[in-house]
Amino acid sequence: KAGVTQTPRYLIKTRGQQVTLSCSPISGHRSVSWYQQTPGQGLQFLFEYFSETQRNKGNFPGRFSGRQFSNSRSEMNVSTLELGDSALYLCASSLPGGAIDNEQFFGPGTRLTVL
Amino acid sequence: QKEVEQDPGPLSVPEGAIVSLNCTYSNSAFQYFMWYRQYSRKGPELLMYTYSSGNKEDGRFTAQVDKSSKYISLFIRDSQPSDSATYLCAMSERFQKLVFGTGTRLLVSP
Numbered sequence: 652k653a654g655v656t657q658t659p660r661y662l663i664k665t666r667g668q669q670v671t672l673s674c675s676p677i678s679g680h681r682s683v684s685w686y687q688q689t690p691g692q693g694l695q696f697l698f699e700y701f702s703e704t705q706r707n708k709g710n711f712p713g714r715f716s717g718r719q720f721s722n723s724r725s726e727m728n729v730s731t732l733e734l735g736d737s738a739l740y741l742c743a744s745s746l747p748g749g750a751i752d753n754e755q756f757f758g759p760g761t762r763l764t765v766l
Numbered sequence: 767q768k769e770v771e772q773d774p775g776p777l778s779v780p781e782g783a784i785v786s787l788n789c790t791y792s793n794s795a796f797q798y799f800m801w802y803r804q805y806s807r808k809g810p811e812l813l814m815y816t817y818s819s820g821n822k823e824d825g826r827f828t829a830q831v832d833k834s835s836k837y838i839s840l841f842i843r844d845s846q847p848s849d850s851a852t853y854l855c856a857m858s859e860r861f862q863k864l865v866f867g868t869g870t871r872l873l874v875s876p
Contacts, residue, residue, distance in 0.1 A: 757809030
């Protein structure tokens with residue numbers, strides 16, 4: 652069974668631009684969560700989607716948004732990029748029933764660099 | 767103060783040593799406790815999953831949860847160079863988001 656895939660793996664943008672990251676969960680997984688990982692703050696929860704609905708949201712500004720499609724694939728968008736948005740963005744999927752009571756499987760991440 | 771505190775390390779040990787990794791937390795409502803391992807340029811992978819207090823063993827790995835002290839531990843016996851990675855603790859309330867520690871970098875030298 653294929654794992655969680657994320658595209659692109661690496662991305663370089665400049666301040667003020669916007670970016671869209673994509674995540675394809677493991678087949679059959681309906682819950683997708685997004686995290687931001689930085690050396691200073693570690694892994695921070697952005698949001699979780701289940702059946703195309705946002706179910707949980709972290710403490711990030713409105714510039715960070717996401718969506719989930721009917722095939723469970725998910726995208727996250729960051730608008731008006733800031734230097735501090737440089738990070739590894741991780742996507743995790745889990746089986747139906749929720750992301751908390753089931754194991755989350757992480758993708759390799761997208762490394763975003765904002766210049 | 768962060769909800770979950772974890773020493774960033776690095777923790778350097780010789781091959782064969784017993785490794786102890788720890789996290790403390792402040793939210794007494796946390797019920798689910800996990801340890802993830804993350805290799806360089808990879809996403810985290812789940813190592814151990816514990817509900818509420820107690821111990822859980824899986825091969826060379828043992829996870830302990832002490833809810834009264836708000837303290838969790840991961841022990842690695844007979845450590846191997848392949849165990850060199852960053853270890854992240856994570857925890858959550860029921861149906862709530864996972865809260866991660868910042869991770870401890872472990873280096874096991876041959």
